[in-house]
Amino acid sequence: MEFNYQLKLSKRRKSVAIKVLPSGVSVYAPQNICKTWLNDWVKSKQKWVLEKQKSINAAQQDTLWASNKIMVFGHKYDVIYGASKSEIDHDNHRVYLTAISSTYKATAILEVKQLFTEGLSKYLRSTLPKYKSLMQSDYKLLKVRFYKRRWGSLSSNGTIAFNCALLGTPKWVIDYVIVHELAHFHVMAHNNAFWSIVSRFDQNYIEAKKYLKDYGKILIDW
Numbered sequence: 001m002e003f004n005y006q007l008k009l010s011k012r013r014k015s016v017a018i019k020v021l022p023s024g025v026s027v028y029a030p031q032n033i034c035k036t037w038l039n040d041w042v043k044s045k046q047k048w049v050l051e052k053q054k055s056i057n058a059a060q061q062d063t064l065w066a067s068n069k070i071m072v073f074g075h076k077y078d079v080i081y082g083a084s085k086s087e088i089d090h091d092n093h094r095v096y097l098t099a100i101s102s103t104y105k106a107t108a109i110l111e112v113k114q115l116f117t118e119g120l121s122k123y124l125r126s127t128l129p130k131y132k133s134l135m136q137s138d139y140k141l142l143k144v145r146f147y148k149r150r151w152g153s154l155s156s157n158g159t160i161a162f163n164c165a166l167l168g169t170p171k172w173v174i175d176y177v178i179v180h181e182l183a184h185f186h187v188m189a190h191n192n193a194f195w196s197i198v199s200r201f202d203q204n205y206i207e208a209k210k211y212l213k214d215y216g217k218i219l220i221d222w
Contacts, residue, residue, distance in 0.1 A: 072088060
């Protein structure tokens with residue numbers, strides 16, 4: 001089984017690369033590349049590309065809109081539409097939305113963001129103080145909202161922020177992001193000193209980083 005791709009040549013590029021996205025496959029190469037060599041190289045990557053496409057397709061099928069399920073604290077919750085009020089039912093693993101169906105996507109997204117913001121804020125208020133004291137770190141203001149490209153941050157003015165989509169991850173992953181951001185109180189750069197602090201207070205940080213890398217796109221695909 002072969003795959004179609006869009007070839008993108010550039011005078012500035014010195015190497016070849018393949019990018020697989022939901023929208024399609026792109027092959028990047030130098031302007032003067034040997035087309036015969038490039039064709040053979042692309043064919044050699046066929047298995048990897050097809051597996052990547054399969055993984056992307058599976059991830060898309062696992063989104064809120066395709067499956068009527070959403071991750072909460074690392075567990076799959078059923079999404080129930082047309083409820084009298086929006087809420088998260090942890091006992092029965094259900095998320096209730098007032099939106100009539102998944103076709104009312106804009107309304108559903110707003111509800112999910114609000115529920116996740118409230119849910120994560122509640123967890124952070126009970127967990128942050130413990131790590132703040134343990135790590136001898138500090139912050140002035142807690143902010144929880146939806147971000148498309150980051151899980152958390154600690155600004156120079158003392159604002160610590162978290163992506164509400166983190167509510168979809170297991171609690172040990174949320175704890176890693178907490179430790180990560182509080183570690184920036186002592187070291188702003190991601191250098192050896194920084195990771196030494198993180199590893200001291202979170203022995204599972206490597207697994208947590210991998211979890212966010214593997215499932216991050218699914219978690220924020222609202």
